[in-house]
Amino acid sequence: MLKKDDIVEIKIEDVTHEGEGVGKIDGFALFVPKTVTGDVVKAKVISTKKAYGRALIEEIITPSPHRVEPKCSVYDDCGGCNLQHASYEHQMQIKRKIVSDAIKRIGGFEDVPVHETLSADSENYRNKMQAPVGIIEGKTVAGFYKPRSHDIVETESCTIQHSHNNHILNNIVKAVRELEIPPYEEKTGKGTIRHIMTRVGVATNQTMAVIVVTDKTFHKKGDLVTKIRKLLPKLTTLVINVNNKKTNVILGEESQVVFGPGYIEEISQDITFKISPLSFFQVNPKGMELLYNKAVEYASLTGEENVIDAYCGLGSISLFMAKKAREVIGIEVVPQAVADANENAKINKIENVKFIEGKAEEIMVDLAEKGEYNDVVVLDPPRKGCEESLLVAIKRMAPEKVVYVSCNPSTLARDLKILCQNEDYKLEEVQPVDMFPHTGHVEVVCKLSR
Numbered sequence: 001m002l003k004k005d006d007i008v009e010i011k012i013e014d015v016t017h018e019g020e021g022v023g024k025i026d027g028f029a030l031f032v033p034k035t036v037t038g039d040v041v042k043a044k045v046i047s048t049k050k051a052y053g054r055a056l057i058e059e060i061i062t063p064s065p066h067r068v069e070p071k072c073s074v075y076d077d078c079g080g081c082n083l084q085h086a087s088y089e090h091q092m093q094i095k096r097k098i099v100s101d102a103i104k105r106i107g108g109f110e111d112v113p114v115h116e117t118l119s120a121d122s123e124n125y126r127n128k129m130q131a132p133v134g135i136i137e138g139k140t141v142a143g144f145y146k147p148r149s150h151d152i153v154e155t156e157s158c159t160i161q162h163s164h165n166n167h168i169l170n171n172i173v174k175a176v177r178e179l180e181i182p183p184y185e186e187k188t189g190k191g192t193i194r195h196i197m198t199r200v201g202v203a204t205n206q207t208m209a210v211i212v213v214t215d216k217t218f219h220k221k222g223d224l225v226t227k228i229r230k231l232l233p234k235l236t237t238l239v240i241n242v243n244n245k246k247t248n249v250i251l252g253e254e255s256q257v258v259f260g261p262g263y264i265e266e267i268s269q270d271i272t273f274k275i276s277p278l279s280f281f282q283v284n285p286k287g288m289e290l291l292y293n294k295a296v297e298y299a300s301l302t303g304e305e306n307v308i309d310a311y312c313g314l315g316s317i318s319l320f321m322a323k324k325a326r327e328v329i330g331i332e333v334v335p336q337a338v339a340d341a342n343e344n345a346k347i348n349k350i351e352n353v354k355f356i357e358g359k360a361e362e363i364m365v366d367l368a369e370k371g372e373y374n375d376v377v378v379l380d381p382p383r384k385g386c387e388e389s390l391l392v393a394i395k396r397m398a399p400e401k402v403v404y405v406s407c408n409p410s411t412l413a414r415d416l417k418i419l420c421q422n423e424d425y426k427l428e429e430v431q432p433v434d435m436f437p438h439t440g441h442v443e444v445v446c447k448l449s450r
């Protein structure tokens, strides 16, 4: 039985859905971050449970043929990426296997085709950055957390971020540092600046910065705005967001637009999207197009269909589908996202969509009880997946097609199993899409038919 501080030699046999390598010692599973299948490493055990433990690399004895030199200078410490040490080709194989394993093990589907992972941009692809601000050795810094901690790793040039995001972050941190505005300290609850969020409209070149603070009337606010305007003359909008709660949630509910419109726009396949600070928008615009085109293909639209887009965010899938369907109804819980969705329909002169604000599980149950019929239901829930009541409501509604988009293969497989119980639906095919290169995350789109 292994115990903490043991040093072991281990061959890595697989990579988990969290992007960690895993091997076995006498049947005991050991998870070793930043390893890849085929590595043989010397590792130090840092924690153990009954059937598994975690260990950190001490030395790479034999590197896997899939191992490459990470591009990022802070990769070893940072918790943002965890697969940069694997060749990009191999990352795509890892992700396909993660999806395929979940579909088989959790969903119980043996013979469903899981296609090769689709990929678009793999470097500087992220259009959104959320960086915590803190102090290291007396210096104000921003970056990302170390794995499983809230210790900040200073990051000036994140290799997966769009260059505008890095530039904006560095300059706002410079301004905060020069003005000596205190960063928020989680332990004491003191200080002002909590996070800096930046967003880029890649096709429009519009940029947004959101500074998350504990108090909207903070000392030197005017000086900070003046400095930011000087350092970042091309920044198109600046928003102050107030979050004074003891919470891991980054954005608070109150936002104040300092200059510009308070949102940015992105254009994708001739559709313009207005994106507000609190609205969800896919982080990899090129990957997003691959994903949505596949979702539209799986919906098999002919122009006659009524579609429900549950968990619609600011209406992105709804608008993609609306061009090829009779009508689309989007359902979304965040009021600002619904406001954006309505605005987006208007901007793009798309009239066959409507958006309902509320919880998808409640609205779908309601629609099913009223006997509403729809031809296609699209699901794109957050990581925790769908409520069972929503899946049962879909089965009552009995649309011909369900298109399930997910960023979590485990909850996806759990939900697919429920949809396919009693052969109500058949899972036809599964398409992984690499929306998050160099991290363990993967997006999936599935086609189900009655």
Ligand SMILES: C[S@@+](CC[C@H](N)C(=O)[O-])C[C@H]1O[C@@H](n2cnc3c(N)ncnc32)[C@H](O)[C@@H]1O
Pocket (backbone or CB within 6 Å): 280, 281, 282, 310, 311, 312, 313, 314, 315, 316, 317, 331, 332, 333, 334, 337, 358, 359, 360, 361, 380, 381, 382
């Ligand atoms: C993964 S995002 C997908 C958004 C959109 N389909 C897209 O591709 O941009 C999930 C969305 O579900 C929303 N959401 C979370 N819980 C919800 C619920 N119970 N009912 C409706 N929407 C919900 C979130 O606010 C978010 O906009």
